Amino acid sequence: MTDVTTTSDAAGDGTFDVAKVRADFPILERESHGRPIVFLDSAASSQKPRAVIEAMDRYYETINANVHRGVYEIAEAATNAMEAARVRVGRFIGAPKPATEVIFTKNATESLNLVARSWGAANLGPGDAVVLTQLEHHANIVPWFQLQAEKGFEIRWIPLTPDARLDLTDIDRLLDGAKLLALTAMSNVTGTLTPVRELTERAHAAGALVSLDACQYVPHLATDVAALGVDFASFSAHKMLGPTGLGVLWGREELLDAMPPFLGGGGMILNVTLDGFTPADLPAKFEAGTPPIAETIGLHAAIDYLDALGMAAVREHEVSVTAYAMRTLTERFGEQLTIHGPSEPAARGGVLSMALEGVHPHDLSQVLDQHAVCVRPGHHCAKPLMAVLGVGATARASFYVYNDTDDVDALADALGEAASFFTF
Amino acid sequence: MPGLEDLYREIILDHYRNPRNRGELETPPAVRTEGFNPLCGDEIVVYLDVDDDGTVRDIRIGGTGCSISQSSASMMSAAVKGKTIDEVRALTRSFKSMMSVHESTLDAEGEGSESDGADAEPAADVPLGDLEALRGVVKFPVRIKCATLAWNTLLQAADEATAD
Numbered sequence: 001m002t003d004v005t006t007t008s009d010a011a012g013d014g015t016f017d018v019a020k021v022r023a024d025f026p027i028l029e030r031e032s033h034g035r036p037i038v039f040l041d042s043a044a045s046s047q048k049p050r051a052v053i054e055a056m057d058r059y060y061e062t063i064n065a066n067v068h069r070g071v072y073e074i075a076e077a078a079t080n081a082m083e084a085a086r087v088r089v090g091r092f093i094g095a096p097k098p099a100t101e102v103i104f105t106k107n108a109t110e111s112l113n114l115v116a117r118s119w120g121a122a123n124l125g126p127g128d129a130v131v132l133t134q135l136e137h138h139a140n141i142v143p144w145f146q147l148q149a150e151k152g153f154e155i156r157w158i159p160l161t162p163d164a165r166l167d168l169t170d171i172d173r174l175l176d177g178a179k180l181l182a183l184t185a186m187s188n189v190t191g192t193l194t195p196v197r198e199l200t201e202r203a204h205a206a207g208a209l210v211s212l213d214a215c216q217y218v219p220h221l222a223t224d225v226a227a228l229g230v231d232f233a234s235f236s237a238h239k240m241l242g243p244t245g246l247g248v249l250w251g252r253e254e255l256l257d258a259m260p261p262f263l264g265g266g267g268m269i270l271n272v273t274l275d276g277f278t279p280a281d282l283p284a285k286f287e288a289g290t291p292p293i294a295e296t297i298g299l300h301a302a303i304d305y306l307d308a309l310g311m312a313a314v315r316e317h318e319v320s321v322t323a324y325a326m327r328t329l330t331e332r333f334g335e336q337l338t339i340h341g342p343s344e345p346a347a348r349g350g351v352l353s354m355a356l357e358g359v360h361p362h363d364l365s366q367v368l369d370q371h372a373v374c375v376r377p378g379h380h381c382a383k384p385l386m387a388v389l390g391v392g393a394t395a396r397a398s399f400y401v402y403n404d405t406d407d408v409d410a411l412a413d414a415l416g417e418a419a420s421f422f423t424f
Numbered sequence: 425m426p427g428l429e430d431l432y433r434e435i436i437l438d439h440y441r442n443p444r445n446r447g448e449l450e451t452p453p454a455v456r457t458e459g460f461n462p463l464c465g466d467e468i469v470v471y472l473d474v475d476d477d478g479t480v481r482d483i484r485i486g487g488t489g490c491s492i493s494q495s496s497a498s499m500m501s502a503a504v505k506g507k508t509i510d511e512v513r514a515l516t517r518s519f520k521s522m523m524s525v526h527e528s529t530l531d532a533e534g535e536g537s538e539s540d541g542a543d544a545e546p547a548a549d550v551p552l553g554d555l556e557a558l559r560g561v562v563k564f565p566v567r568i569k570c571a572t573l574a575w576n577t578l579l580q581a582a583d584e585a586t587a588d
């Protein structure tokens with residue numbers, strides 16, 4: 001599959017050269033409102049390096065064809081490319097059986113819905129409980145409410161400490177009798193990293209499975225699902241330098257094997273007669289319809305790119321930018337600026353949800369936009385968490401491989417402009 | 425490129441910093457309606473007290489939001505006091521037509537959208553006074569929903585107040 005992937009110039013020599021990384025991202029050359037763009041919204045969706053864009057172009061230009069069942073050369077090449085991407089994804093997250101345990105979906109949201117609709121519908125009923133945390137994204141809340149309306153199980157919530165970490169004081173009681181713990185590995189609002197391994201051990205001891213929302217984790221930290229011990233993990237390609245339109249569900253093979261199909265249609269069957277159907281084996285069983293083929297190839301290239309940088313180096317870089325940002329912003333704005341979540345950069349991801357006194361997040365983001373600083377205002381699809389934090393909205397800046405201290409300085413300057421514009 | 429001055433006119437910032445008619449009214453006699461801006465989590469509460477002749481006796485605004493939604497609500501509250509419900513509806517039409525609100529582009533307007541049928545009529549030619557200051561919002565399309573949130577919530581309140 002070397003014909004559809006390339007590695008980055010910036011990577012491979014063991015040092016993290018952010019200037020080289022930036023040169024790999026064509027969009028960072030553009031201007032916004034007449035200034036160089038400062039992109040601080042990777043938690044919503046990351047930018048794509050040239051290697052990813054080119055890998056997808058190359059697929060369309062050289063081997064575009066529907067996968068599976070095709071007997072001609074390029075159909076087989078397309079199938080091979082997609083299956084190679086599957087194995088690449090699986091290896092990247094430490095899946096014991098990458099060829100069968102990695103399911104391609106449309107996004108993390110669909111992966112999380114698949115867990116609820118397939119595993120949940122088959123295993124949950126009155127008297128059962130699902131444990132969630134107050135950090136969750138709506139994508140890991142709403143599917144459980146939807147299923148609860150049909151199946152009548154209980155939903156329990158792990159509460160938070162004042163700095164938005166999980167409060168595990170009552171964890172034994174919460175897990176007692178639960179069938180599933182569904183939690184995020186990293187909050188998209190506060191950047192909180194959760195103790196996945198410890199909680200997984202406790203959940204398993206209590207007889208519960210663990211479904212991990214790894215949407216904000218896989219792009220930023222080396223991930224080993226087997227070492228974490230979880231049973232399912234969901235994430236999206238578009239937050240990890242890959243394309244939109246592709247998500248991943250990883251699950252333990254014996255669980256996926258036992259689960260009923262989610263969506264029905266072509267590609268997911270072994271046989272269909274006038275009387276019914278027999279589902280296909282993994283992973284096809286969960287991939288009804290034509291999959292996002294080019295996108296899997298784009299994700300393959302994205303993973304090659306990240307791997308060449310080295311996930312440990314990526315994490316180290318992000319911690320250092322985050323630490324610089326927290327230090328700079330705190331020195332400059334003091335009490336006037338609140339950054340939600342853990343105060344220790346090593347305990348969090350590169351996500352800063354900010355409240356600037358006297359300036360609503362929507363106004364703040366508007367002023368920042370005039371300075372070409374792209375941040376996101378709003379509830380970030382985590383309204384229960386916002387309620388716990390006691391805010392309606394925040395302005396969120398998030399960092400990734402291509403962000404540097406200049407970006408942080410631009411953010412700080414723009415925040416200063418906003419503060420003087422709105423306060424007298 | 426439109427600048428921030430087009431959006432944040434002085435009078436807007438004044439209403440944002442010193443909002444008029446903040447608070448609550450007893451229900452009944454007043455009606456209470458809520459509007460949400462799903463984009464940014466903003467929330468507006470309108471308390472509307474309409475007398476037997478269909479005149480707005482009093483109005484109060486609650487909730488939280490950005491400078492555009494809050495100043496729009498504040499100016500709106502000042503503008504509708506003492507007006508008849510018909511006048512309130514005409515003013516709303518005028519305001520929304522200034523905001524270039526057409527159902528096709530903004531039909532996910534939120535809770536007040538039931539009343540948006542009014543937009544289909546030609547815009548009433550009602551002078552907008554201070555509200556003219558919000559005209560610059562049109563150049564920032566994402567913010568139009570902030571400006572119209574209070575008005576949709578008001579229309580809903582007007583409908584409820586005149587329902588029986």
Ligand SMILES: Cc1ncc(COP(=O)(O)O)c(C=O)c1O
Pocket residue numbers: 043044107108109110137139140184186187188213215216236247381
């Ligand atoms: C923690 C978390 N979970 C789930 C999602 C949903 O991802 P997607 O919108 O790609 O399905 C997101 C992204 O917004 C997220 O940040």
